[in-house]
Amino acid sequence: MFYEERCTLCGECLSKCYYLSYPEAKAKSEFEKLIKGEDSSVTRECVTCIRCNNICPENANPFDLISKRQEETGTFPFNKDRLINYDMVSKIPSKITIGDPGKSVMGVALIQKARLPGVLEGQLFEGLTTLSGGDYFSWVGNVHIGRQSLVNKENVQNLVDNYAKLNVDEIIFYHEECYVVVTYFAKEFNIDVPFRPIHIYEYLRDYVKEHSDQVKKLNMKVAYHPPCSSRYVNGMDEVLDELFELIGVERVKRKYDREGALCCGSVQSAMDTVSKEEEHEWRMKNIMDAKEAGAEAFVLLCPVCIPGLRGRAKAQGMEPYILSNLVRLALDEELTHGGAAKKFD
Ligand code: SF4
Ligand code: SF4
Numbered sequence: 001m002f003y004e005e006r007c008t009l010c011g012e013c014l015s016k017c018y019y020l021s022y023p024e025a026k027a028k029s030e031f032e033k034l035i036k037g038e039d040s041s042v043t044r045e046c047v048t049c050i051r052c053n054n055i056c057p058e059n060a061n062p063f064d065l066i067s068k069r070q071e072e073t074g075t076f077p078f079n080k081d082r083l084i085n086y087d088m089v090s091k092i093p094s095k096i097t098i099g100d101p102g103k104s105v106m107g108v109a110l111i112q113k114a115r116l117p118g119v120l121e122g123q124l125f126e127g128l129t130t131l132s133g134g135d136y137f138s139w140v141g142n143v144h145i146g147r148q149s150l151v152n153k154e155n156v157q158n159l160v161d162n163y164a165k166l167n168v169d170e171i172i173f174y175h176e177e178c179y180v181v182v183t184y185f186a187k188e189f190n191i192d193v194p195f196r197p198i199h200i201y202e203y204l205r206d207y208v209k210e211h212s213d214q215v216k217k218l219n220m221k222v223a224y225h226p227p228c229s230s231r232y233v234n235g236m237d238e239v240l241d242e243l244f245e246l247i248g249v250e251r252v253k254r255k256y257d258r259e260g261a262l263c264c265g266s267v268q269s270a271m272d273t274v275s276k277e278e279e280h281e282w283r284m285k286n287i288m289d290a291k292e293a294g295a296e297a298f299v300l301l302c303p304v305c306i307p308g309l310r311g312r313a314k315a316q317g318m319e320p321y322i323l324s325n326l327v328r329l330a331l332d333e334e335l336t337h338g339g340a341a342k343k344f345d
Helices: 024-036 051-055 062-073 080-090 140-144 153-164 176-188 200-210 228-232 236-246 276-292 306-315 323-330
Strands: 095-097 105-109 129-132 170-173 196-199 220-225 249-251 297-300 319-322
Touching: 024 062, 051 062, 051 228, 105 176, 140 176, 140 228, 153 176, 170 176, 170 200, 176 196, 176 228, 196 200, 200 236, 200 323, 220 276, 236 249, 276 306, 297 306, 297 323, 306 319, 319 323
Parallel strands: 105 129, 105 170, 170 196, 220 249, 220 297, 297 319
Antiparallel strands: 095 129
């Protein structure tokens, strides 16, 4: 939610944005136009990375206003065919795979074997009950396609209810967006969540701690690419740092990590106004920043970020890994489908 009463019209959200980078006067005036509901270039140029919600010194959530105006005006240039694809993915039939009695429940949303082979294999996932498909689909992605209003109380309540039907004390969320719905958005809509949501970082850290005798320290420098959903999550970066330390991984300091993270490029790839060259340039800024910081590997979390970055990382000599696969490597498991669900020659 945008808090207009907190906004001082300082313009920092638009002047510090990597993609808009407006001069101060323009940043102030364009943001004022957004507040007044007037036409603004921002609704056409913003790539929905959500970073300005973290930039704003007043915690006014400027992206929530931008997103609202993108929908109201219909000016966000998201490709119509890609919109149809998104809708089809959100309707994938739901499935509950019952695991071993006493083992945890994990929401895996839309992580499909066909698109990300090997990702849910190995001891980290053995015996878990898994929940997949449309009933467990996070609605947060709608903020990236100009349909913010679908992240509403009714849809969030439905999602919480679907998970609550499992009647368990806690649920692990592999996909961070789903964790965001049952934490950040449930709180925003005053929805009671009758189970404890476990972030994937927490699950991996605790698993590694409990199996420390199996861990072989990787002694590796990695670059991490946080998903845009991390803008809604508090306190988990420290958990990730702890996990990295436990498996012997150094997270290199770089411009485009933590608060400074870039969009993975997936939204730009679906914007009619962004050329393939421009999309590639932005992705390469991220990759080269990682390489120049001395990373040997490039680590990702979100399944949407993976396809556009793994090949580019590999081409620059950095092995790409999905976070859980990096942990599997430290547990001495063979990654039969590669670190990021694709074998490279
Ligand atoms: S939303 Fe925040 S950063 Fe943007 S103009 Fe208002 S106070 Fe400044
Ligand atoms: S969401 Fe990202 S691209 Fe859009 S204005 Fe905010 S910082 Fe810029």
